[in-house]
Amino acid sequence: MTSYIKIKNHINGQWLDETNGQYEPLKNPSTGAVIGEVPLSSVETSRAAVAAAADAFPAWSATPLPKRMDYIFKMQQAMKDNLEMLAESIAVDQAKHIAEARGEVGRVIEILQMACTIPALIQGETVQGIANNINGRLIKAPLGVFCGVAPFNFPALVFGWFIPFAIGTGNTFVYKPSTESPLFMQKMMQLLVDIGLPDGVVNIVHGDREAVEAWYDDDNVAGVCLVGSTPTAKAIAEGCGRHGKKTMLLGGAKNFAAVMEDAPMDLMIENILMSGYGSAGQRCLAISNIAVVPEIYDEFIERLLEASRTVKVGDAMDPDAFMGPVISAKAKARVENYIEIGQKEGATLLLDGRNPDVADANKDGYFVGPTIFTDVTPCMQIAREEIFGPVLSIMKVGCINGALRAIKNHEMGNGAVIFTQNSFYTEKFINEADVGMVGVNVGICAPHPYLPFGGIKGSLVGNNKVQGKDAVDFFTQNKVATVRVVDPKAGQQAPAAAGDSNVRSCVAS
Structure with a gap:
């Protein structure tokens, strides 16, 4: 190697x-x-x-x-x-x-x-x-x-x-x-x-x-x-x-997670870390936009920020690292440019992943650490465009309908998940989330190979x-075949019965 x-x-x-x-x-x-x-x-x-x-x-x-x-x-x-x-x-x-x-x-x-x-x-x-x-x-x-x-x-x-x-x-x-x-x-x-x-x-x-x-x-x-x-x-x-x-x-994709007031917090944070920061956010199934209801908004942000700060960024071959680099210097510059855009749009940069701490041997690598924006609105560029990096955009929505509306209005429709223990929310989200792949209490996950993989819309x-x-x-x-069976002993097909129009239609051409 x-x-x-x-x-x-x-x-x-x-x-x-x-x-x-x-x-x-x-x-x-x-x-x-x-x-x-x-x-x-x-x-x-x-x-x-x-x-x-x-x-x-x-x-x-x-x-x-x-x-x-x-x-x-x-x-x-x-x-x-x-x-x-x-x-x-x-x-x-x-x-x-x-x-x-x-x-x-x-x-x-x-x-x-x-x-x-x-x-x-x-x-x-x-x-x-x-x-x-x-x-x-x-x-x-x-x-x-x-x-x-x-x-x-x-x-x-x-x-x-x-x-x-x-x-x-x-x-x-x-x-x-x-x-x-x-x-x-x-x-x-x-x-x-x-x-x-x-x-x-x-x-x-x-x-x-x-x-x-x-x-x-x-x-x-x-x-x-x-x-x-x-x-x-x-x-x-x-x-x-x-x-x-x-x-x-x-x-492309811009995947949503909906966080309800009864979300299983520990399980949710674990899954968001894996889905948002896994592969340095460079996957079509990465969580990117997170819609959170008011009842749990402050607690969620506190817990997510605490967990994100513990994520170790490092060499892809380092068994102790959680997240490796993005693919290239160009990709790194692109992600960092989106961070600047988010700041200019008025979103709050809660955690800045630029210039993460890495080992000396990796100083020239293409690293961007976990990045979190709050006070994001669906019309912002960082909420609309695929960043393809470890950047999470958090928006506050009034209820499940607000989350579903944000998903429906987005031009992409790859995947979306909901974190809840409420069966009504679960069924409503499965039925109404305007995406090709839906998850419940999981990160944006690839369907099992027995099932089709793919989104809708853009x-x-x-x-x-x-x-x-x-x-x-x-x-x-x-490929369709029409086969007439002929008895080889008879030498020829018996005449069709009178009025048997199906025979004529089958062999007309």
């Missing part, structure tokens, strides 16, 4: 240097040190990866389903056997704290368990007796080559959302990791090679926007997947829409969500 890392593309079973594009430095956010380089691949390289996937598709889609599932089982076992190595790869270039990195890899293992149920989810349907001796059949068929774009913050999780379901249903894949956190996929791709996955079924290409835009007019590409910002999701939707390609595009471009049955539906097409 400490040696210089040269990230490579992987196309048609071969690890390849980029010959037509450029390279940019790869840094460890915990120290700011350059630890390697990552290619910005050319359009030609991106198209070559698609061509390799297209060449592999006929044989892979014809591979019997049990054989494809064998690879998913082997993939899961390989991740179990190499969990620590994969987690360390995330902690090195993405700087997610090692404990959280282990949790991310563990969740992908659970997703793979769910992906092993593809044979049950891919079953079609049959309608008998549409007409005399005519039956109808629906099968779920693969489409071809899919391409995926991953964000920096969850390099393993997004791999799990896309690739197992795509290849398990018979498609092939081209994957573009983030240039800021490519190391996990280097390690994971080698594991796919080691389990014997056929060449070209999964390909990796690194790069920026040009590598993605090359997919839009490529006739070999059936669809594109993304987890990223809403503007990027809209750009991909537009590019793919012009050429009739399927898309599964998860965008947090989801289109209507396709990831994981579970939704993923199987996205990566397949409904």
Whole structure:
């Protein structure tokens, strides 16, 4: 892990240097040190990866389903056997704290368990007796080559959302990791090679926007997947829409927590710390806005401030640290700029996370500590825009309706949670919170892999969500067959009964 890392593309079973594009430095956010380089691949390289996937598709889609599932089982076992190595790869270039990195890899293992149920989810349907001796059949068929774009913050999780379901249903894949956190996929791709996955079924290409835009007019590409910002999701939707390609595009978020007067205080504070400061706030499921009723407002702020001050910021590999750095110097500057904006807007900066105390070895890292604003209103910029850092904005609302109104009026709709022991509040919040994922007495949490993951409104471009049955539906097409059964001994079909219009309609075209 400490040696210089040269990230490579992987196309048609071969690890390849980029010959037509450029390279940019790869840094460890915990120290700011350059630890390697990552290619910005050319359009030609991106198209070559698609061509390799297209060449592999006929044989892979014809591979019997049990054989494809064998690879998913082997993939899961390989991740179990190499969990620590994969987690360390995330902690090195993405700087997610090692404990959280282990949790991310563990969740992908659970997703793979769910992906092993593809044979049950891919079953079609049959309608008998549409007409005399005519039956109808629906099968779920693969489409071809899919391409995926991953964000920096969850390099393993997004791999799990896309690739197992795509290849398990018979498609092939081209994957573009983030240039800021490519190391996990280097390690994971080698594991796919080691389990014997056929060449070209999964390909990796690194790069920026040009590598993605090359997919839009490529006739070999059936669809594109993304987890990223809403503007990027809209750009991909537009590019793919012009050429009739399927898309599964998860965008940004601004998640709410509603704190009621009967909230379980200890449990709530623990969950807010994990959800608000975990991954340094760099996740689409981070708590960001907290709506608190007057009865508990002062006590909540006192308890949250006390707990936030105990959060240790440090190196992602430090087992005693709670929170690592943000991903880059640019990200650090962006978060600090939002802190300035909040002050200018009139919010009270109760806890300032700029310039946190870290070890000397980490002085050049990209650290922002826990930050708390109070006296926030829903119209403020810090309450409306995704900061993507460990910044909490607290607003006072009169009752549950005030919290629900703030959630409904926000343009994003990813997740929201309520802390309460009141069953009326619970059911009202579940039914009325205008988001895609709701929680009760938990942090903003990812649904279990059996269930779909995704928001609504500005947090989801289109209507396709990831994981579970939704993923199987996205990566397949409904193909319908109309079958007339002919008795080979009779030599020909008996004449249709008079008035049997169904026969004529079935065979009219």
